[in-house]
Amino acid sequence: MTQSFYSLDPQFHQQPFDGRRRVIIERVSPEIDGGRYPAKRVSGERVTVSADIYGDGADRITALLFYRPAGAVGWCREPMRQTVNDRWEASFTAGEPGVMEYTVEAWIDHFVTWTSGLRKKIDAGQDVSLELLIGAALVDAAAGRADGKDAMRLDELAGVMKSGQTAVAVEAAESSELERLMHRYPDRTHATRYDRVLPLQVDPVVAGFSTWYELFPRSWSEEPGHHGTFRECRRMLPLISRMGFDVLYLPPVHPIGTTKRKGRNNALVAAPGDPGSCWAIGTGDGGHSALHPELGTIDDFREFVRDADTHGLAVAMDIAFQCSPDHPWVKEHPKWFKWRPDGTVQFAENPPKRYEDILPIDFETEEWQELWMELKGVFLFWIDKGVRIFRVDNPHTKGFRFWDWAISDIRREHPDTVFLAEAFTRPKIMSRLARGGFSQSYTYFTWRNSKHDLQEYLVELTTTELKEFMRPNFWPNTPDILHEELQLHGRPMFLIRLVLAATLSSNYGMYGPAYELCENVPVMEGKEEYLDSEKYEIKAWDMDRPGNIRAEITRVNHIRREQPALQQTNNITFVRIDAGEGREHDMLMGYVKRSDDDANVILTVVNLDPHAAHSGWLRFPLEAFDLPHDHRFRVEDLLSERTWEWDGEWNFVSLHPGSMPAHIFKVILQP
Structure with a gap:
């Protein structure tokens, strides 16, 4: 439906008590902590708002969803429709990055109630002459609320309804023209307004769909063993871009202290x-607003950011306070x-x-205000140098209220900024950071390895309130984390975790060189740290070393770019795979993702066992697409480029970890 502006009084959410307001509005969704924090969407994403709306008796209700950019004078409106059990919903499209707001209004619609009753009496063969006079009075009242030609036309239609010519009067009463005019000038005298206006944080598209590659610029000298520079590191940009990454994440690039080094x-x-x-971070050469002198100058950094942009890469900086x-x-x-x-x-x-x-840093310092301003200034300094994406180190060890204030204040001037919270911590703390403004969040994905644990975690992330504000970013490894699964199971496990991260979540990343090369040696048994970790030394990576998985990473990333269904996280449905005798398969996991218009459907199947082949019978949920259980359709494996014709809902799948332990099927349901 075409959007239109609709004028409301400025104090839309403040409404004095009036017992004649008979409609109740409850359980509006999304609503985070009573509207204290915003729900989140990216530009262009549909926002579906729902609410319980009902009134006493059998009178009909009209409900509207109102929305606008925060601070705008006029409101856009969308009619809400009733779904089931007095639940109503409507949708709008998130606009440009920034803050939007929305709310709901509903009222007893006496005209709609009257037209419904009129038709019932006509169908029952009853005399409706009195009913037409009652309806005419409603139309007269609407004419008083209208102006210009609309007011004149409503007067004319009311006159027809009062003419005593029943057939003509009924035709006028049930005309689409009258319905349209009465909808345009409703009687909202006793309308109920929801008691708050709810915020929506609209982020840039990269906050909802991104593919991160992490590297240390100091390791990319053209002369092995020397400290690399931004100028030398630029040669990596085309390679990383060709692999299908769009965010290049740099660990801290500031001067490094010598005391207790x-x-x-x-x-x-x-x-x-x-x-x-x-x-x-920090020496006499400067601190968080300075560059390590061996990496280059601020001009070198600006040039690096610009060059990355020409290759489709946004540079993300690490902010470690x-x-x-x-x-x-x-x-x-x-x-x-x-x-x-x-x-x-x-x-x-x-x-x-x-x-x-x-x-x-002591966040209980008596100079906390000066501290806050200085820390916010670090972000502003690098924003001025062209950076818009920030990975924040351990934000849960800094004041929550600082993040609330700083991120909100920065976004007032720079709404296109994105903040990733690096916080592998307690669930409620991760949730609080997300509510407080972080665009994306590290998660427990690294430590979710069994089928049960993965499915349980994804259900939590995508079906609870978390889906409204916490965007997961899945990382199979980081410079700090080499999980035991990668240490023990070699190249097949690297491929398994790659496909899982890239297809379960719309945002994923990797500590790139180590992952490409399947680095799996820990500093000691039982530790998740890398031996000879790049955190403490300059590395010389042989990126063409045999056994690398660059080709597989590249293919998976390009599939993500080409398939809209994989550019969302919350649209996931797990499917059943039987191992025989009615047992659910423990090692084969399958899940479906679909685009909003169902034009793109992806089925991913992963063998979670890095050592053995597994097969089973997969049930594809045809009923979710309103198709019969015996429907014939085609699946194209985007990894192997092989195609299969499937006959009905149950089909055989088999995967061997020695080749590619996964299928990423594009499902073609119709000829």
Whole structure:
């Protein structure tokens, strides 16, 4: 339906009590914490709003959904339709990045109630002359609310209804013209307005669909063993782009402290020439608004960002609000840190782990306002240099209310910014960070490995309230995390986790070189850290090393770009795969994703066992597409480029991990 502007009073959500307002509006969705936090969508995405709406008696109800960009004068409206059990819904399209708002209004519609009763009496053969006079009075009242030609036409139609010529009067009363005019000028005198206007955060499209590649620029010198620069790292941009990535994530690129610098493999004492951890930020050369001098100048960085953009890559920066003991803030703002009785600053620790090269910021400082402004200024500094995407390190160890304020304030001027929360923490804390403004969230995907655990977790993410505000970003590895599954099961497991991350979630990423090359050696048994971790040393990667999975990564990423169904997360349905004798298969997992218009349907099947082939009978849910159980259709495996004709809902699937342990089927349901 065509959108139209509709004028409401400015205090739309404030309505004095009036017992004549007979309609009840409850359980509006989405509504996050009573409207304290916004639901989230990306530009162009449909927003479906639903509510329980009912009134006493059998009178008919009209309900409208109102929406607009926050602060706009006029409202757009969409008629709501009743679905089941007094549930009503309507949709609108999210606009440009920024904040929108929406609410609901409903009233007893006496004209619709009257027309329904009129038709029943006519069908029963009853005299409707009195009913026509009652209806005429309703039309007269509408004429008083109308103006111009509409008012004149309503007067004319009311006159026809009062003419006493029953057939002509009924024709006028039931005309589409009268219905349209009465809908245009409804009697909202006793309308009920929902008691709040609800916010919607509209993010750029990349917040809803993105493919991340992480690398350390310092490892990409043209001369192995030397410290790389942004200029040298530019040669990687075409390769990463061709692989189908659209976000290039850089760990911190700031000066690295020397005090208590960590050595290779997290050694407590650095050897001469060890570069240190880039998360130990700050030296005399500067802090969070400076670049490591060996990487290049600010102009070099700007050029790197521009060059990345020409290759379809958005540069994402890591923001880690912690400091080396050498950071300028330690001397300039000593009250921003906790000082111990021996006169030293409290370093970071997670007993028994000690991070003596890192000082946490004290968010209880009496100078918290100055601190907040400085931290927000870090984001603004890099936004000015062309960066719009930020991965935030451990945001759950900083003040929640700081993030609420900072992200909201930054978005007022820069609504196209995206913030990824790196927080592998307790569920309620991850949820709170997402509600407080983070566009995307790291998740427990890395530690969900069995079929049961994966399906249970995806159901939680996509069917509970989390789906309205928490966008998962699935990472099979990071520089900090080499999961045991990858350590023990080699190349097939890297392929399995690749397909799962890329097809379960619309946002996924990888610590690129290590994943491409299937790096799987831990620093020691039982630890998730990499041996010879790039966090503590400059690496020389041989990207063409035998056994790499670059071709498979590239194929999967291009499938994601070509198939709209894979560009959403919440549209997932798991399917049954039988192992025989009525048993659900433990090692074969299948799931369907579909585009909003059902024009694109993808069925992914993954063998979760990296060591053995498995087969079973998969049931495709034809009934979800209003098709009979014996419908014939075709599936095209986008990975192998093979095609099968399937006969009905049950079909045989078999996967061997020695080749490709997954199918990504494009389902063609109609000839």
